[in-house]
Amino acid sequence: MATLIKNKQITQDHWQTLDSQGETPHFESSTVGDWLVPLSVWTAQSHVLCARGGRNGVILQNTDDPQLLVNDFDRLALIAVHFPKFTDGRGYSVARLLRRLGWKGELRAVGDVLRDQLFYMTRCGFDAFLMRADQDGQSALKSFKDFSVPYQPAIDAGFRFVGDAKSVASAPSVVTVNPW
Amino acid sequence: MYRYDEIDERIVSERIDQFRDQTTRFLSGKLSEDDFKPLRLQNGLYVQKHAPMLRVAIPYGLVNSSQMRMFAHIAKVYDRGYGHFSTRQNIQFNWPRLAQVPDILADLARVQMHGIQTSGNCIRNITCDHLAGIATDEIVNPLVWCEILRQWSTFHPEFAFLPRKFKIAVSGSEQDRAATLLHDIGLQAVRNDQGDVGFRVAIGGGLGRTPILGQVINEFLPWSDLLTFLDAVLRVYNRYGRRDNIYKARIKILVKEKTLPQISKEVHAEWAALKGGQGTLTREMVDAMAARFTVTAYRSLADVNELLEAQRKAQPGFARWCERNVHAHKVAGYAAVSLSLKRSGVPPGDVSAEQLEAIADLADRYSLSELRVTHEQNLILPDVEQSQLALLWQEAKQLGLATPNIGLLTNIxxxxxxxxxxxxxxxxxxxxxxxxxxxxxxxxxxxxxxxxxxxxxxxxxxxxxxxxxxxxxxxxxxxxxxxxxxxxxxxxxxxxxxxxxxxxxxxxxxxxxxxxxxxxxxxxxxxxxxxxxxxxxxxxxxxxxxxxxxxxxxxxxxxxxxxxxx
Incomplete structure (x- = not known):
């Protein structure tokens, strides 16, 4: 059973996921529960989905254009980005773009999600992780603390490249190698 | 040289803890070979024919004598008594044992070194002109900019799983000694008419199966926009670079298939959203970074042309060495010296632990304790007083490091x-x-x-x-x-x-x-x-x-x- 980590805690997953394979079901106003569906299903059936009681979410493939969801942000409770292989890093950029476009809700990494990538994923804007089935949730939580300081800005400010007053003040005042 | 502060040290030390944990999990069977592979690669560890190979980063080619002694220590304790300087300003050890690699990395950290991102599909060690900061034809000293790029690229969260490796080279001189047009991104520091520093940015160069020269995507990138522009290039590459074929995955293929104007359009559209935002450099940041570099304590000297002329006349061997292995220096009275690692009977770039120690001694006594690694697999003593050249030549000769062949056929x-x-x-x-x-x-x-x-x-x-x-x-x-x-x-x-x-x-x-x-x-x-x-x-x-x-x-x-x- 895959573990869901949300806001750095192990939580119950209340969402039902519609597999992108197989026949696409038709949602009806009586369909209950929170549903996570592929972009194509969302595009085709968003009116029905929104007319029912439960919450709605979209799973993006890492080749989908996140721009397509901008106008739907207020109708969605969850956006997930699928990692087909953990070595396929496109999902990181998709997450950065979603955050830049103004997505403030839950951003979930799903698919080949392993503990050793959680630190980077978090810095790209993911706040929820549906771990690959073989991953141990408890030990995965440690990975959020792999590093205490990041060098570059991401969705956070990072260190040193944001005019960090401390790093400027702590440096000696004489310029010894002139970059100018 | 750049000196780590407490934060740099903490980041490297946290990396070692992380990798030690990963190695332990791998050796105990909790982490599969496939899941471990990209992790070890991004710590410089390959699995080679006979044993793992560990590649240690020498950021933009700068190394000091205590780091050199640490290489000797590693060669002796963990390897078979020698190391190999690569064409990318790195040093490689060919015989370490996997279980000991975390210990090697911990030893390296004691002298502010590591194997981070020397391999894997990420942004690799930044390379630079081996005469940076001392060349007589320098337009802009690129060293501080290289360090800024080193920090920006280290553990960049978005670009750790690119389609393929990504190499950046920086040149600050008229003569491009960093082969910038043969890199995924080549940065040539330039000045505009107002004298402001900027970079001419070339992308899509590289060797490999499909050798291509880089093409200029930005003629003058203002220095403050350096990181946001590179973020834009990398993001476009990360999203659209080919992942279906390892041989077509470098950015050069993306540029070739989509054409430069199209890629340029996409990069500039992405940059428009990033420009001026987080990652925009300020003068204070750059100066603070510059201040972390050590002072090079040059003495106030004059050139000693007559003395050198007389020494060259007296000793033809010295004359030949001066002609090939001694390079002009921007500070009067100084010269840079190439120690050739190419001599008959020795594999190019190979150096023994004893030689590494002897080289460290030479650096201490002749070159303010500093050295450079060149992409031609030689070493440079960057700050030698001209009056000491003849003495240095004698010593280097005895160590087998004075083959006067820089630029010649046998400098293979x-x-x-x-x-x-x-x-x-x-x-x-x-x-x-x-x-x-x-x-x-x-x-x-x-x-x-x-x-x-x-x-x-x-x-x-x-x-x-x-x-x-x-x-x-x-x-x-x-x-x-x-x-x-x-x-x-x-x-x-x-x-x-x-x-x-x-x-x-x-x-x-x-x-x-x-x-x-x-x-x-x-x-x-x-x-x-x-x-x-x-x-x-x-x-x-x-x-x-x-x-x-x-x-x-x-x-x-x-x-x-x-x-x-x-």
């Missing part, structure tokens, strides 16, 4: 090749050594003049054979080692890719072919200054072909491997 660049590397089709080092043996007469080599000879054991081109005046590439033909020879490649401002002269050769024939190429050159040159590459560019490759292959009917040799560049 070679990858580790099939003796060590599991990717290679053929050996490189024995070929280099056979050529060196054949040209063991120094007078002859000097008479031949400037000539870059580069050898790669496979199409991955770690030996940069495409840009050698003479390039040798190992190819596999029905399980046998063959060598394809090209001529006319060049590096620097006149970067060019060599052309293959014809069907490949058996290993034992290679030295003779090189000799034939040189014979022909000697008959065609108009003066001593007319270099091999000048002659190739003037007369073309046909006369060389004819001289090498004689009147052999080309059709009969068609059974040999088709040309890889075709």
């Amino acid at each position: 660049i070679a990858c580790p090749g099939g003796d060590f590397c599991s990717l290679a089709n053929a050996v490189s080092i024995p070929v280099a050594m056979a050529i060196e043996e054949r040209f063991d007469r120094l007078d002859y080599v000097h008479d031949i003049g400037e000539l870059d000879l580069n050898i790669s054991g496979c199409m991955n081109s770690c030996g940069h054979h495409h840009i050698g005046h003479i390039g040798i590439l190992g190819v596999d033909k029905a399980g046998e080692e063959w060598y394809q020879i090209s001529i006319g490649g060049d590096q620097g401002n006149r970067a060019a890719l060599g052309k293959v002269i014809g069907p490949s050769f058996a290993r034992h024939d290679v030295p003779e072919v090189v000799e034939k190429l040189i014979d022909l050159y000697l008959t065609k040159r108009e003066s001593q200054e007319d270099r091999f590459i000048d002659v190739v560019q003037r007369v073309g490759i046909e006369p060389f072909k004819k001289h090498v292959y004689g009147n052999v009917d080309k059709k009969q040799t068609n059974h040999t491997r088709p040309l890889a560049n075709a």
Whole structure:
């Protein structure tokens, strides 16, 4: 059973996921529960989905254009980005773009999600992780603390490249190698 | 040199803890081979033919004597007594044991070094001109900018799983000694009419199977926008670079397939959203970074031309060494000195623990404790007082580090090749050594003049054979080692890719072919200054072909491997 980590805690997953394979079901106003569906299903059936009681979410493939969801942000409770292989890093950029476009809700990494990538994923804007089935949730939580300081800005400010007053003040005042 | 502060030290130390944990999980079976592989690669650890190979980053080529001694320590304690300087300003150890690698990394951290991102599909070690900061033709000192790039790229969360490796080189001089046009991104520091610093940005260069020169995507990128622009390039590459074929995954293929104008449009659209935001550099940040570099305590000296002239007259060997291995310095009274790691009987770039220690001593006594690593696999003492050159020459000679061959035929660049590397089709080092043996007469080599000879054991081109005046590439033909020879490649401002002269050769024939190429050159040159590459560019490759292959009917040799560049 895959573990869901949300806001750095192990939580119950209340969402039902519609597999992108197989026949696409038709949602009806009586369909209950929170549903996570592929972009194509969302595009085709968003009116029905929104007319029912439960919450709605979209799973993006890492080749989908996140721009397509901008106008739907207020109708969605969850956006997930699928990692087909953990070595396929496109999902990181998709997450950065979603955050830049103004997505403030839950951003979930799903698919080949392993503990050793959680630190980077978090810095790209993911706040929820549906771990690959073989991953141990408890030990995965440690990975959020792999590093205490990041060098570059991401969705956070990072260190040193944001005019960090401390790093400027702590440096000696004489310029010894002139970059100018 | 850049000095780590407490934060830099903490980041490296946290990395070691992380990797130690990952290694432990791997060895205990909790982490699979596939899941571990990218993790170890991004710590510089390959699994090679005989044992793992650990690649240690030498950021933009700067290294000090205590770091050099640490390399010696690692070579002795964890390896077989030697290390190998690569063509990317790194040092490699070929025989460490996997379980000990975290300990090696901890030892390296004591001297502010690491193996972070020296491998894997991420942004690799930033490389730079080996004369940065001391060159007489410098426009902008690139070192601080290199350090800014090092920090920006280290553990960049978005770009750790790119389609393929990503290499960035920086040059700040008129002469491009960093081969910037052969990198995924090449940055040439320039000034605009107002004197402001900026960068000419080239993208999509590279060697490998599809050698291509980089194309300029931004003629003048203001310094403050350096990181946001690179973020934009990397994001476009990360999203659209090919992932279906490892040989077509570099950014050069994306640029080639989509064309530069299209990529440029996408990069600039992305940059429009990033420009001026987080990651925009301020003067305070850059100055703070600059202030973390050590002071080079130059004495106020004058050039000693007369003394050197007299010493050169008295000792022809010294004169020859000065001509090849001593380089002009921007500070009066100083010179930079190349210690050649290329001498007969030794694999190019290899250096023993004893030599590493002796080199560290030389750096302490002659060069303010600092050294540089060059992409030609030699070392440089950057800050030598001119009056000390003759003494240094004597000592370097005794250590076997004074071969006066920088820029000459025997300064061969070679990858580790099939003796060590599991990717290679053929050996490189024995070929280099056979050529060196054949040209063991120094007078002859000097008479031949400037000539870059580069050898790669496979199409991955770690030996940069495409840009050698003479390039040798190992190819596999029905399980046998063959060598394809090209001529006319060049590096620097006149970067060019060599052309293959014809069907490949058996290993034992290679030295003779090189000799034939040189014979022909000697008959065609108009003066001593007319270099091999000048002659190739003037007369073309046909006369060389004819001289090498004689009147052999080309059709009969068609059974040999088709040309890889075709």
